Amino acid sequence: MEPVLPKWDDSQTIVKSKLTSRASIRILERFPLKVEDVETLYDTEEMAGGDPEALYQLCRLLLNVWKYAVFYQPKPEVFLELLQENAYPGPVVKGILEAYSSEAMSEVVESLASCSNSGIPRVISTDWTCRTAIRRNNLPSSDREVVLTLTTDEGVKHVQLSSEHLEKLYWTVNKVQASLDGILER
Structure with a gap:
């Protein structure tokens, strides 16, 4: 009402x-x-x-x-x-x-x-850690992984991303950045 x-x-x-x-x-x-x-x-x-x-x-x-x-x-x-x-x-x-x-x-x-009615925590900040998996004999593999640390209003969340998910995230972030650039150019 x-x-x-x-x-x-x-x-x-x-x-x-x-x-x-x-x-x-x-x-x-x-x-x-x-x-x-x-x-x-x-x-x-x-x-x-x-x-x-x-x-x-x-x-x-x-x-x-x-x-x-x-x-x-x-x-x-x-x-x-x-x-x-x-x-x-x-x-x-x-x-x-x-x-x-x-x-x-x-x-x-x-x-x-700043309240979220969606039930999804609000992101306050992010931090990335990128690492390469090491195989036997100290040889690096081609598998990369990223640990994404999200600080939210409900605490800290850690998310591991495989190289495939990392690539998807990279292209998504680029699309968002391009959209923001377009808005700022107006």
Whole structure:
């Protein structure tokens, strides 16, 4: 189900830019967050003298705003228009836009972009070791083999390639490089 930008709840009593920005940053730092986890955003010392239910109501609304913002990543001016169309008060819009341009938002987007939903580990780096098999009497054979070490987000994987697989990999890498060169020349 796609997130929807909620309308401003007129019963909301908190209309402050700094509080909106701080609550938004807190949500983004713990993103993805479930609605039932909103009450864990603030501890009792931070709530002294405040109205916890009003703050949690604001945080639930902001959570839906951030789900929408992270899913669609609208440009700031488009996001501003959407918030105004949905009757968000000026101070709340200001607080949301401050958080939208924050490092926390960038980190959320980057962490979600680097997630793999395919179940295949993401490759971080590669290392090659090439060796020639030695026959009896210390005579090198014509068989070459390569050990490809892949460092992934799930750890290190070692793959041995025969000369036939090595040749296929070589031509595949050349095709990819030629495609990249073509893109860069445009």
